[in-house]
Amino acid sequence: MASATEFSTLRTEIAGVPVIELAREFGTPAYIYDAGKIVERIQDLSMFETVRFAQKACSNIAILDLMRRHGVLVDAVSAGEIERAIAAGYATEGDPPPIVYTADIFDRESLEAVLRYGLHVNCGSPDMIDQYGERAPGGNITLRINPGFGHGHSQKTNTGGEHSKHGIWHEDLHDALRRADRHGLGVTGLHLHIGSGTDIEHLAQVCGASERLAREIGRTLTTISAGGGLPTPYRPGDTHADLTAYHRLWDDTRNRLADTFGHAVHLELEPGRYLVAESGYLLAEVRAVKQMGSNTFYVVDAGFNNLARPILYGAYHPISIAPASGKMESRAEQDVVVGGPLCESGDIFTQQDGGFVCKRSLPMAQIGDYLVIECAGAYGAVMGSNYNSKPLAAEVLIENGRPHLVRRRQTPQEVMQGEMIPAR
């Protein structure tokens, strides 16, 4: 049985490197990633023959390079993510394909990129089959099917059921197969992904749906993908899911299909969050401590331009204070609200779904202390924006005790890049 995760509200280091050194060297706000934690999570999944990282969760090319060095393949959802995978050293061809393009549409750039590099595509709409088939008849494709149900940590991350835009509706499978036939495309892959931040019970239902759909597709199938959505601990007491049992379910499904088809059926898992969430820390500095009636606010130099999950989903992140002294001082705790610098009242890290402000018990803090927002590696930096003309934060990867800058903070000029005043 997996042990409950514990989070401390006071820390002096991240992955063995003193927080004050990280702040001094790289400034704040900065994303700090612990490579060791990513490698641990990769190892947790070693029973799956192919692990394909859904890079949208954390797509810095240094993270992709780390994944690649540890045998993890990659998923791309845009032309930009295709270029990232290639920049990180992924080959365009191989079996299984190192890079798969998965989406519900081809925008014009992604269709051209897929054709230029000869990438395998996972079609999430019937139109994608036609658009690809017209340009590249005779190839092989994967179908992403919406099984008619879904589940996620939020309605916004539920990717199945009739309110979701994702995938080919399960009742349209035969229409999709006819479209593929018309272009001479072989349907070699089946993919289901019902949502992000779901739980193992819901994920297990996908197995049964996959098997039924796979039998309808038939012997052309050589690969089934279980999608992503694996939960990861965010709150004290959360545990890592029982992946052995989860793997067994899928392995049994795959073996039954292989028996029926008379050939091997390859099994893929496609996690995003699971691999990177715990590795990431958003490091900020406390810049104001103020009282508003009965509420104490810690106002820090990171905002929802850096980490949008709280304002988007009411997501909970563990938070700790790192004293400016660099020492593990014993400090009394108080209930506080943690906010950022943006000119918008929703710029609060301690909020619930619906935007309700909550308090968190944190150590007393002063200006110059650091505040660390934890479990921020997934859907953190990648959702960063330039709102309020704030630069994208620096990103730092700590590997074997050594911090490496893997993205430098943007300059004001870079924030304005591409803008122009019309000549008159």
Ligand SMILES: *Cc1c(COP(=O)(O)O)cnc(C)c1O
């Ligand atoms: C987002 C996404 C994933 C990863 O989801 P996680 O919850 O981060 O594991 C996997 N597959 C597809 C198709 C996705 O869109």
